[in-house]
Amino acid sequence: MGPNNNPTTICHVVAMPYPGRGHINPMMNFCKLLSSKSDEILITFVVTEEWLGFLSSEPKPPANIRFATIPNVIPSEIGRAGDLSGFFRAIMTKMEEPFERLLDRLELPKPSVMIYDTYMTWPVGVGNRRDIPVASFWTQQVSVFSVYYHFDLLKFNGHFPIDVSERGNELVNYIPGIPPTRIADLPTVFYGDALKLVHIPCEAVSRVPKAQYLLLTSIYELESQTIDAIKSAIPTPIYSIGPSIPYFRLGDNSSLSTDSQNGESSYVQWLDSQPKSSVLYISQGSFLSVSRTQMDEIIAGVDMSGVRFLWVTRGDASRIKGGCGGKDNRKSIQEAGKLYLVFDLSNKGMLVPWCDQLKVLCHPSVGGFWTHCGWNSTKEGVFAGIPFLTYPIFWDQVPNSKAIVEDWKIGRKVRRGMGEEEHLVTREEIAGIVQRFMDLESDEGKEMRGRAKELKEVCRRAISKGGSAETAIDAFIQDISRRRDR
Numbered sequence: 214m215g216p217n218n219n220p221t222t223i224c225h226v227v228a229m230p231y232p233g234r235g236h237i238n239p240m241m242n243f244c245k246l247l248s249s250k251s252d253e254i255l256i257t258f259v260v261t262e263e264w265l266g267f268l269s270s271e272p273k274p275p276a277n278i279r280f281a282t283i284p285n286v287i288p289s290e291i292g293r294a295g296d297l298s299g300f301f302r303a304i305m306t307k308m309e310e311p312f313e314r315l316l317d318r319l320e321l322p323k324p325s326v327m328i329y330d331t332y333m334t335w336p337v338g339v340g341n342r343r344d345i346p347v348a349s350f351w352t353q354q355v356s357v358f359s360v361y362y363h364f365d366l367l368k369f370n371g372h373f374p375i376d377v378s379e380r381g382n383e384l385v386n387y388i389p390g391i392p393p394t395r396i397a398d399l400p401t402v403f404y405g406d407a408l409k410l411v412h413i414p415c416e417a418v419s420r421v422p423k424a425q426y427l428l429l430t431s432i433y434e435l436e437s438q439t440i441d442a443i444k445s446a447i448p449t450p451i452y453s454i455g456p457s458i459p460y461f462r463l464g465d466n467s468s469l470s471t472d473s474q475n476g477e478s479s480y481v482q483w484l485d486s487q488p489k490s491s492v493l494y495i496s497q498g499s500f501l502s503v504s505r506t507q508m509d510e511i512i513a514g515v516d517m518s519g520v521r522f523l524w525v526t527r528g529d530a531s532r533i534k535g536g537c538g539g540k541d542n543r544k545s546i547q548e549a550g551k552l553y554l555v556f557d558l559s560n561k562g563m564l565v566p567w568c569d570q571l572k573v574l575c576h577p578s579v580g581g582f583w584t585h586c587g588w589n590s591t592k593e594g595v596f597a598g599i600p601f602l603t604y605p606i607f608w609d610q611v612p613n614s615k616a617i618v619e620d621w622k623i624g625r626k627v628r629r630g631m632g633e634e635e636h637l638v639t640r641e642e643i644a645g646i647v648q649r650f651m652d653l654e655s656d657e658g659k660e661m662r663g664r665a666k667e668l669k670e671v672c673r674r675a676i677s678k679g680g681s682a683e684t685a686i687d688a689f690i691q692d693i694s695r696r697r698d699r
């Protein structure tokens with residue numbers, strides 16, 4: 214199925230993601246779903262030159278998705294966590310102009326719609342000036358959107374600004390569609406160190422009514438009350454497009470590459486040799502880190518627990534290897550054009566710099582997911598039907614952890630939360646939590662695993678033919694095509 218180059222029939226979608234892994238991935242997944250629906254859809258996916266380099270090691274998208282780049286006008290992805298405020302400022306002030314020049318250069322047909330990440334806001338103005346409809350693409354939990362959208366209610370009820378260490382347990386019970394929530398379980402921008410960033414999400418969602426469409430990367434059945442409340446509050450057409458994770462390529466081995474000798478799938482081979490549901494998969498996300506002292510406790514605690522693990526280390530491989538002892542059976546592998554090391558620690562654990570996360574989570578040997586609770590990781594774990602150990606670091610990860618543990622009851626917290634409960638989690642505590650969590654025989658564990666399987670089914674139904682996500686995606690395509698034909 215190739216792109217149809219007849220300008221009169223093509224629906225040309227321009228996608229402008231926020232330049233971060235947790236944002237680019239869901240937008241690309243959505244574009245792949247769109248492109249699979251019709252060869253009349255042509256997608257131009259815009260990234261910085263740096264991001265084009267990162268994406269070049271991934272499986273090539275289908276022919277009707279093409280990349281276009283703007284220069285590296287923002288700080289590098291490497292080290293961006295060091296100055297999030299500066300990074301965001303650059304996105305808001307430096308990207309619009311090269312994006313417009315890119316639009317001027319694009320060959321016909323004129324875009325039928327621009328899909329932009331809600332956090333960026335300026336594409337709304339670009340679309341309005343050029344008479345191109347825009348679709349705002351929200352990459353986080355819808356409840357989180359709703360809290361930002363109703364920021365004024367927090368102020369009105371005396372819950373902003375607030376000292377979370379004193380009043381973190383007070384309940385917010387007035388946000389439409391959201392169950393009563395402790396202040397300390399709100400996104401971290403409402404208190405503490407991240408307070409200076411609160412204007413970013415609140416301004417971003419306040420602009421959404423100016424867009425022609427709102428796309429929610431959530432499963433309707435998981436957040437139905439909140440989604441219905443948002444639909445009542447905002448007149449813009451809203452589509453719950455499902456998890457936007459790469460479920461459509463499971464079973465396709467291309468993503469793991471074929472070169473197992475060079476190690477790209479050596480972690481899958483290692484998983485193949487482990488007992489069913491015995492491995493804890495540990496990943497703290499794509500760019501944030503925990504403190505050094507806490508990391509040392511986590512490493513020692515996981516080691517003391519005796520539980521098998523597959524650990525995405527990013528930069529921490531040598532420290533984790535030192536902390537986890539074990540015979541170092543080291544293999545060098547080639548990944549993304551760089552040389553990495555994979556450590557197989559006496560068959561008890563494996564450290565990898567990066568992996569195909571969804572494939573790992575769905576592997577039968579994996580029995581639990583230690584996560585920082587990024588929204589994509591959360592949805593991938595739900596899709597895989599496994600329980601979570603939550604270790605949120607900041608922003609929406611805290612309410613995601615709350616949803617996992619309290620609302621869906623498919624996980625346990627390692628890190629209790631913000632405010633007065635914040636403390637170093639010791640190695641002994643971690644060892645105990647990990648052992649209990651991975652005990653397949655406990656009644657508590659069985660209940661949690663049973664519920665995780667139920668949610669997996671909810672998720673699978675939503676993305677199957679006639680399910681809520683599939684129906685919403687079809688409706689979006691129809692709506693953008695109708696508008697184009699007018």
Ligand SMILES: O=c1ccn([C@@H]2O[C@H](COP(=O)(O)OP(=O)(O)O[C@H]3O[C@H](CO)[C@@H](O)[C@H](O)[C@H]3O)[C@@H](O)[C@H]2O)c(=O)[nH]1
Nearest residue numbers: 234235236238352498499525567568570587588589590610
């Ligand atoms: O070894 C790995 C580790 C991660 N991933 C992928 O990387 C993405 C990570 O996304 P996410 O879990 O959302 O984490 P972050 O990259 O930290 O996401 C940022 O963006 C998210 C969406 O806005 C927010 O929910 C998070 O708080 C924010 O940190 C997911 O698709 C993972 O499958 C891999 O493929 N391999």
